Amino acid sequence: MNQTVAQEMHIGGTLVNAADRVLYIPLGPQVGLAAVVKRLLDVALSLLLLLVFSPIIVSISVAILLQDGRPVFFSQKRMGQNGKKFTVYKFRSMHRDAEKLLQQVKQHNNIQDGPIFKWRQDSRITKVGRFLRRTSLDELPQLWNVLLGNMSLVGPRPPLESEVIEYEGWQLRRLAVKPGMTGLWQVSGRSNLGFVQMVGLDIDYIEAWSVWRDLSLLVRTPLAVITARGAY
Numbered sequence: 001m002n003q004t005v006a007q008e009m010h011i012g013g014t015l016v017n018a019a020d021r022v023l024y025i026p027l028g029p030q031v032g033l034a035a036v037v038k039r040l041l042d043v044a045l046s047l048l049l050l051l052v053f054s055p056i057i058v059s060i061s062v063a064i065l066l067q068d069g070r071p072v073f074f075s076q077k078r079m080g081q082n083g084k085k086f087t088v089y090k091f092r093s094m095h096r097d098a099e100k101l102l103q104q105v106k107q108h109n110n111i112q113d114g115p116i117f118k119w120r121q122d123s124r125i126t127k128v129g130r131f132l133r134r135t136s137l138d139e140l141p142q143l144w145n146v147l148l149g150n151m152s153l154v155g156p157r158p159p160l161e162s163e164v165i166e167y168e169g170w171q172l173r174r175l176a177v178k179p180g181m182t183g184l185w186q187v188s189g190r191s192n193l194g195f196v197q198m199v200g201l202d203i204d205y206i207e208a209w210s211v212w213r214d215l216s217l218l219v220r221t222p223l224a225v226i227t228a229r230g231a232y
Helices: 003-011 032-052 054-068 102-108 127-135 142-148 169-175 195-207 211-227
Strands: 013-018 021-026 073-079 085-091 152-154 180-182
Touching (some): 021 169, 032 142, 032 152, 054 127, 085 142, 142 180, 169 195, 180 211
Parallel strands (some): 152 180
Antiparallel strands (some): 013 021, 073 085
């Protein structure tokens, strides 16, 4: 272990093995009473939102079944707080063979400055899926992830392990807190922003985190969803 990593461990942080690469993730600011308040807020609001959106959840499930059959939900392994892997849930917005076709469409990536894939005209997306993505309704099942405790209502989006192993050292800071359904990046333009901008916003959120800031971002989220800026 080199001297720099040893010094960082003394300050505090987590070492995570990802695809045979050792990653150092600094500690996040959400500790103590503040972390308890954030968790209580997550549980209370996610339960309320699941109740409020239950008719929409049923309607979306029926629409997916009628257009493209099963499965209704899409699940995928992502990396959460401190590099801990978990299964994230979404409504399926792509054709069933979308993962197999990824290599064929990678050249269309609209994000050129980082290890994520975004294509505005992604041909793998179904008609129902395009509506779900534009309105962010495809992410409603992640309220279950929030209840389970591996996500928060507010935080950085959960990345794939294949993306994380390509991060530069400073970018690992975004794994210091639980991933979220919404956040500073989501209300600031989403996929219209580059990868470096996205990570910068995530780190800004982490460094200046407070319960009040979470509440502010939650209030701003509906407008971001309605305008659908950068949603694809």
